[in-house]
Amino acid sequence: MRLFIETIGFGIFSGSLISLGAVGFTVQFAISNVLNVAYGAFITLGAYFGYWLVNDAHLNFWLTVPIVAIAIGALSVAFNRLLPRPLLRRGASFVAILIGTVWAGITLQYTIVSIVGPSTFTYALGNGKTIDLWDFVLTNTQLIIIGGTALLMLGYHGLLTRTQLGQAMRATSVNPVVARSCGIRIDRITDVAWLISGMLCGATGVVLAGTVSTFDSTLGTTFLVYMIAAAVLGGIGQPYGAMIGGLVVGLTTQLTAAYLSPAYEDVAAFVILVVMLLAWPRGLFGSAAAAGRRLVG
């Protein structure tokens, strides 16, 4: 029982990190209909930037999180203006834009490697005191991260449901053409969406790098798999789906690691995912839009 609860605790922790990234990823898809594979490279960038701030500029770890988030958020907006948006304007297809982001990601990743070199890095981040709540054994850091994620998610929920901006975002995600003709400034909405997703991306990058033992330039692209899995599992484009999907992916990976074998950590979760995707491809929160006939060509 103790093992089970411990595992659940750790699963929630890793799940909340995945959720954080997955929501950012899914926002871009929902608002811009862009599958941004460069997202992984931006996570890596956030991780290295955070590393630099902590180790060379000697900032407090928790202070670096918002700094990196804002920096990556700004970069994300710039990136959207430089690549996906102009390509969309030229009538590029979904897959062409995907390919564009793939190469942007590769370019960014290898630029990072060229600068920092191929070796692995470690954050000097202490775990703090361990807290033992019933059988939930979690470190301070982990608790802060879980709590922070929950707050961010709540905030995002509030933004979507309580504000005019959130309403405009939802409208744009459902039908950008109609939204535009209702007087919504699509360009500004996409900027906001990419800012939010970039900030989530940066935060994920710093926190991820701070909690794994070592990392290198493949950090983000490896983690991208989990985030996309979570986003798809929850129903791509659905922010709440991505939150739940992240928790599901986190929990299943940790549970299989604990009960089957660490070697199967990803496999069991992935098998469930594949079976689910093939049988029920719209995902948990999948919208009717997913089944429509919007063309990709």
Add this chain to the structure above:
Amino acid sequence: MVYIGTDLIAAWGLNLEFGVTGIPNLAFIVFVACGAYTYAVLTVGPAAQFGGAETYIIGGHVPAFFAIVIAVIVSGLLGVLIGLTGLRRLRLDYQALTLLIISFVASGIVGADSNIFNGLDGMSLIPDPLQFVSSQSGRAWLYVGVVAAMCVFSVLLVRRFTGGPMGRALRAVRDDEEAAIAIGKSILGLRLLVQGIGAALAGLSGVLLVGFIGGWSPSAWQYVETLALLTALIVGGRGSNLGALIGTVLLLGAFLQGVQYLPTIGRPDLIFDLGWVVVGGLTIAFLFLRPQGILPERRPRYASGPQLDEPAAATTEPAAGSAGDDDRRARRQAALSAVVAAEARRDPAESYEDVLVVEGIARSFGGVHAVADATFTVPRGAIVGLIGPNGAGKSTALGIISGFITPESGRVTFAGRDVTGVPANRRARQGLVRTFQLTHEFSRLTLLENLLVAARRHRGETVLGALAGRRYWHAEERVNLERAHQLLELFSVSHQANKLAGTLSGGQKRMLELMRALMLDPKLLLLDEPMAGLSHAVSELVEQACLSLRDAGVAVLLVEHELAAVERLCSNVVVMAQGTVLIEGEMAALRRSKEVQEAYFVG
């Protein structure tokens, strides 16, 4: 050389799937891997051979030739299987994402399995299929020869499907699914066919690769490989086989392999890393500067068709009133009905009286009854109007009749047969043809091709027909071509025949919609507001077409808001309001009906 060859085979396979048919198969590399693993598992010996260091459950020791054949077949079947899953109900961009995940996950799953595929370490000592050649260099050269031969074979095979009527049908599916269904194409069938062939080619590529390297592991088939192939297609020009060749050789051959031969600067690998940066930058620049690729897809141009007696009649606008004009109009109408009637007249008299019987159909969307218990009939060879205020359920009724919308209850009988459960594409092939209110054209086919692709039961659109090649379907193609040219002439758009449909004007697209429907030899044509937004001259063409159809014995169900036109054309008019049939009768009588006036102005 072997690498480029195997990449080429895969690229052609993917081009058939993505470039031509529009299936965004981001899991393509999985099928390459499937071929490679199947071959490896079948050919390596039992575990003992390796001193127990590696464990394989299956030590097939199957002769290489059979292993190759089985591997290719297994990959092809896997392709068809994936195509059959719930994925096919997803929007294509969602499909792309899901397939990407499957690609991630597949290598993870295989990597964790140590019994059959030896996990992340992968399989090694996989026998070379050319073992019987003793000299090492001789074997290498022979291998290059074999791969080259397979390349030639693959491209010849792929061309049979990307060219001719089959390629046209596949591109139609790519450009507009709904319209493809409306002209009777089986989307699922064509997609599965393409996925099967594409995956089989991927399998072949995998077998050849693994036979050459002698080892295979999950790191060799990451999702990035699919993306690299896709990049090659986009750079080369998707949809074009030659473009795929150029893209593959340029990108995968020259760039990625070439980087290895550069001198080292700084730390080892730095030049390699910088190489990726450069390739990435170049590819992105390419997407901006030449998005259509180096060698974009080219559509065949046809010489102009046979001239009719009086081409001037088709190109000049009829000035109302003059006697010569009426004469010209009548002649054109006769010519049109002759073209249309080619098939209809051959139809022996069947026992039904009404070509369409609609009984009590109903359908609601989210609690709103769009159509509730509507019943009406369309007699053979009559033009029946379907009118009613906006939201009366006319378009939904049309959707139910044509099979695009499933009714909750009720029955649709077409030409004496109950077609309620028959899929839309089969109804179209039986002669129950619809047009769309918002035009649906195959934008990357030419206007002429848009017509040709609609021809029914083309011999070249079957698997065997496509394989048999041009000689098999050439004669039929010529007949269709002539007919298409006649239609273009009669609708005065001959001069646009070789223009891509996506570049036509709104009015021309409407004409295309109508002409394409006529190519299907309909028994009943469902026209959804064919005159909306058309100029007077062009709507008159549409009216003439309706009359020609009637003369040729083809029935028309006309949904239209232009009541004057409805009055001129229709013998009988059905008025719908709030999902039900309000009243039926002649237009002149209906105009006086109080109910109708109320429905229009109040309801």
